Amino acid sequence: MSKERHEIQEKYTWDLTSIFADDQAWREEFASLEADVAKAADLEGQLLESAQRLLDITELQLGLMRRLEKLFVYASMKQDEDTRVAAYQELYSQINGLAARFGQTFAFYEPEFMEVTEEQLAAFMEEQPALELYRHYFERLLVQKEHVLSPKEEALLAGAAEIFGSASEMFEILDNADIVLPMIEDADGQAVQLTHGNYIHFMESDDRRVRKDAFEALYSVYQQYQHTYAKTLQTTVKVHNYQAQMRKYQSARQAALAANFVPESVYDTLVTAVNRHLPLLHRYVKLKSRILGLEDIRMYDVYTPLSRKNLSISYEESLEKCKEVLAVLGDDYLAKVEDAFSNRWIDVYENKGKRSGAYSGGSYDTKAYMLLNWQDNLDNLYTLIHETGHSMHSSYSRESQPFVYGDYSIFLAEIASTTNENILTEKLLASVEDKESRFAILNHYLDGFRGTVFRQTQFAEFEQLIHQADQEGQVLTSDFLNQAYADLNAKYYGLAAEENPQIQYEWARIPHFYYNYYVFQYATGFAAASALADKIVYGTDEDREAYLNYLKAGNSDYPLAVMAKAGVDMEAEAYLNDAFAVFERRLDELESLAQELGVL
Structure with a gap:
């Protein structure tokens, strides 16, 4: 059973005092920022008065945003420690409210800037050299010119930001704080509380009864609350579609991808390539069925490791393994990793009320913190090295770029993290010779590929389907969502929907x-990372330097251009086909090893 927050040793919790010393310090800065945002309310109509005014207002907006992000990080991470704590729900609500007011205050900025002519902007930049820093920032704004509304309309949308996000917040509270999962019996017959954190552990059990019980227990809850989850998801989809319509986009997908300067063809190319390679996933599922000795494989068997070799690894051992593997990226990268691991950047263990899953977070002026819900297994080693990739990407971007470019596109976000995963796999396979260990590592890689490329593309297809359905007037009832998801899952895994009835509710827990169109980037990121990891491990010093330059680029260039400089063309299908070739090669080796080890 998970512990209360105060029962976790301090060294395994993140240290947020480097952001604000305590809640009172947060409140004081909140009040100060609130006052400064209010003072900025009379700036409308002044942006293009002169070059100096453009500079002053631009830097004021970015400076207030920088402070806002720092306040947001503290409030959100304190809430994530224990989502049941009302005080931090209040801080989180307050900062979201201030963010909405900030958006209203500066809603004039983009519409007014869009009135600038090419000649006027050139004259301004010549008159005030300090504006040169913002050349790419201005360029990115002007690309979106036709989708920026009037100042009044922008203010109305900005003012509704908190309302637009309420369905997502309701989902978070319901799923992390209010839902209590059932008790089940573990392999030893002991009663155990099922949680989001230990669910996968039970799904990886050698005992099929445990897998089945955990699977059915989890989805019994989502079945019970399916109508509530359908309403929160339907509302969110409607918000996405409404915002896209207001900004004159043809679809929510076009709007979401345009925000990151990614053409929709990248999305479609991914879905097409994955669908063409679904026979590889079907083959893997059938191989898993044969190795497990199951004539009737079900979805609750899909996560089951094929190896009986114990690859349990502690948190401390995982820290050392990550440092050993990531040393290939050079001394500076390794020093940053050691800082993160030894100076409480990481919130390690699950506790009651803690947000589920894992992430890397922070802002320009904070550490790149990581949240985990640690279990002693190989999968969590991969999670650690994955989130470390995010944190190193953030650290390099923030250190190398001014605030205006110190973040990076979400399209690039999953590439650094999955590159780390692929480096780990390459290093493990290069150093391990005994057949049982290689079998276990290959199995883990193939399951990771299944979960990241195939599964996330399945999610992407579902996301596109429901947004299109809503746009066409379809009501997203739980019945509609259940049927759509069941059909899609059957296509991907080749397993009959009627034999896996619980999986129809999986959409409710994602x-x-x-x-808003995030998930496809896990799949594109993993495929791109496969190519980058190969260059890092087997390439030249120039290849590794190009990768570090990608980490440092932040938002100083467009995402596809940043990746092209790193050596991957993400508008072509080649990088995806190369990734599937690696999957097939490792699937071949797994099958051969299964025969040699006598498990097939």
């Missing part, structure tokens, strides 16, 4: 469906 938080990423609230993130």
